[in-house]
Amino acid sequence: xxxxxxxxxxxxxxxxxxxxxxxxxxxxxxxxxxxxxxxxxxxxxxxxxxxxxxxxxxxxxxxxxxxxxxxxxxxxxxxxxxxxxxxxxxxxxxxxxxxxxxxxxxxxxxxxxxxxxxxxxxxxxxxxxxxxxxxxxxxxxxxxxxxxxxxxxxxxxxxxxxxxxxxxxxxxxxxxxxxxxxxxxxxxxxxxxxxxxxxxxxxxxxxxxxxxxxxxxxxxxxxxxxxxxxxxxxxxxxxxxxxxxxxxxxxxxxxxxxxxxxxxxxxxxxxxxxxxxxxxxxxxxxxxxxxxxxxxxxxxxxxxxxxxxxxxxxxxxxxxxxxxxxxxxxxxxxxxxxxxxxxxxxxxxxxxxxxxxxxxxxxxxxxxxxxxxxxxxxxxxxxxxxxxxxxxxxxxxxxxxxxxxxxxxxxxxxxxxxxxxxxxxxxxxxxxxxxxxxxxxxxxxxxxxxxxxxxxxxxxxxxxxxxxxxxxxxxxxxxxxxxxxxxxxxxxxxxxxxxxxxxxxxxxxxxxxxxxxxxxxxxxxxxxxxxxxxxxxxxxxxxxxxxxxxxxxxxxxxxxxxxxxxxxxxxxxxxxxxxxxx
Ligand code: SRM
Ligand code: SF4
Numbered sequence: 001x002x003x004x005x006x007x008x009x010x011x012x013x014x015x016x017x018x019x020x021x022x023x024x025x026x027x028x029x030x031x032x033x034x035x036x037x038x039x040x041x042x043x044x045x046x047x048x049x050x051x052x053x054x055x056x057x058x059x060x061x062x063x064x065x066x067x068x069x070x071x072x073x074x075x076x077x078x079x080x081x082x083x084x085x086x087x088x089x090x091x092x093x094x095x096x097x098x099x100x101x102x103x104x105x106x107x108x109x110x111x112x113x114x115x116x117x118x119x120x121x122x123x124x125x126x127x128x129x130x131x132x133x134x135x136x137x138x139x140x141x142x143x144x145x146x147x148x149x150x151x152x153x154x155x156x157x158x159x160x161x162x163x164x165x166x167x168x169x170x171x172x173x174x175x176x177x178x179x180x181x182x183x184x185x186x187x188x189x190x191x192x193x194x195x196x197x198x199x200x201x202x203x204x205x206x207x208x209x210x211x212x213x214x215x216x217x218x219x220x221x222x223x224x225x226x227x228x229x230x231x232x233x234x235x236x237x238x239x240x241x242x243x244x245x246x247x248x249x250x251x252x253x254x255x256x257x258x259x260x261x262x263x264x265x266x267x268x269x270x271x272x273x274x275x276x277x278x279x280x281x282x283x284x285x286x287x288x289x290x291x292x293x294x295x296x297x298x299x300x301x302x303x304x305x306x307x308x309x310x311x312x313x314x315x316x317x318x319x320x321x322x323x324x325x326x327x328x329x330x331x332x333x334x335x336x337x338x339x340x341x342x343x344x345x346x347x348x349x350x351x352x353x354x355x356x357x358x359x360x361x362x363x364x365x366x367x368x369x370x371x372x373x374x375x376x377x378x379x380x381x382x383x384x385x386x387x388x389x390x391x392x393x394x395x396x397x398x399x400x401x402x403x404x405x406x407x408x409x410x411x412x413x414x415x416x417x418x419x420x421x422x423x424x425x426x427x428x429x430x431x432x433x434x435x436x437x438x439x440x441x442x443x444x445x446x447x448x449x450x451x452x453x454x455x456x457x458x459x460x461x462x463x464x465x466x467x468x469x470x471x472x473x474x475x476x477x478x479x480x481x482x483x484x485x486x487x488x489x490x491x492x493x494x495x496x497x498x499x500x501x502x503x504x505x506x507x508x509x510x511x512x513x514x515x516x517x518x519x520x521x522x523x524x525x526x527x528x529x530x531x532x533x534x535x536x537x538x539x540x541x542x543x544x545x546x547x548x549x550x551x552x553x554x555x556x557x558x559x560x561x562x563x564x565x566x567x568x569x570x571x572x573x574x575x576x577x578x579x580x581x582x
Contacts, residue, residue: 063151384424452502
């Protein structure tokens, strides 16, 4: 098969060198008959628990990843057995909103048909099932469809689940922002009916075009948020496209648009780096879909289709220039960006506990460590959530910090919901600010790309950090601490005050210098070190931080990330392309 793309529209607008070799993913997307591939016959092949050839990649566009448990992989290999293939499913939930009846359905499926029995809340406001065996996959999609959930385009080279600030307090503004998150998600979805045909026994039809995404879809994954300042819990700088809500008198008037954030890198490759999004300017709300469509279409045509490590929007902006990209979006959409309107981010943490909305309703944010909802011997989190779902009259909101909000509780239900939450360990007053501001990606045992532990190590790392804070008399303070199992950075360590990035078993690179608001990328401080080395370094750094800030006039609350920059412990990353590896 030729490795060239036969797509006239693409050729017309593309900046791709016609003679350059395309990445193999381009071939497989182009040959997939709009994401159908041979998934259907493959599903019936019981000889293997996995998916073969291109289908291994294509199922991602349908929201699934083929995985196997890495804890048992060596033992199975010794016994000459195929890895125990299963899939992880990631649902599409714009803004993270899920209704109690939907919760009950996913809770039951996790118990009955997944090998880990958990519901895993992700850093992008949705949930994942881990460990679904091939015979249960189709039933899973039908169960989800039955309650109005799908998993279309939550993975693959498409626009992923659209985030929306999970702010239940400003209820009217949130409702408007959430409606936009849903509309953007729908507008940018693949138009192929492959998902319905394969998983829902939908009528077979012919797809002839993907008007927005193109027949070879995007060069790489694409991520979008709708954000309501001053909360930045969605971490806009991890995202390709951000609509930052600008309100007047509590009503949405439009958005500042920021383009080109992204956090992944590859160890040892200085051409890869985490990068903040650039400000394109303000647009009135009615232009939102046109701008979304054309930021996507420019990235579709200009993004690098030869080198997937240079393919995300953040690199397209650095390859062709921010001004040129923005001008092309204006040309295609017919919308001129106005000067940005002022806004400020002040924090990223979820407000754990009860808050009152301006609509008179009450909202309870539950802290869920690493988003893993499971019944543990000492705290039955999953049962607790189920019992709440059985009586709750509002909705649930999954946050980008992997927590869960019980939103829209009427006054007369507050006591019973709190009672259930406490009985099942969903409210635990002993959690420190440090624990609540620490995060990890999934990593072992399910992630095939993991190099070091993350989720399973987080509780220990938090305890160690808590001890150091206590030793230096600042037990009530905290550091935004994030650990990820590899440099893809799914737990957003590249926007943390301290970010640990897995390098090998028990070994991490340590990055310092992000800030509380999530607007600064941290910089490498220690490379490939084990726990004894970085804990000794943290001890010294936290000790100096605690002492030094007392000497600062009016600044005894200088946060750790600002401290390491001010004192020159690490240099500030201002422009990632030049500063990050310098
Ligand atoms: Fe991620 C790949 C888990 C958010 C950057 N991510 C993966 C895979 C699917 C591994 C794979 O490709 O086989 C991981 C599955 C682990 C598992 O067993 O569940 C995985 N990513 C996750 C989640 C579940 C982490 C979590 O602990 O919550 C998050 C799911 C989000 C969702 O619901 O859609 C998750 N991933 C992120 C984020 C953070 C964000 O978006 O806010 C990032 C960094 C931001 C960014 O994109 O720059 C992120 N994940 C990646 C990358 C690197 C992409 C790149 O630009 O090179 C990969 C690998 C890839 O795409 O090649 C990856
Ligand atoms: Fe896996 Fe790496 Fe993402 Fe962690 S950061 S979930 S180890 S891909």
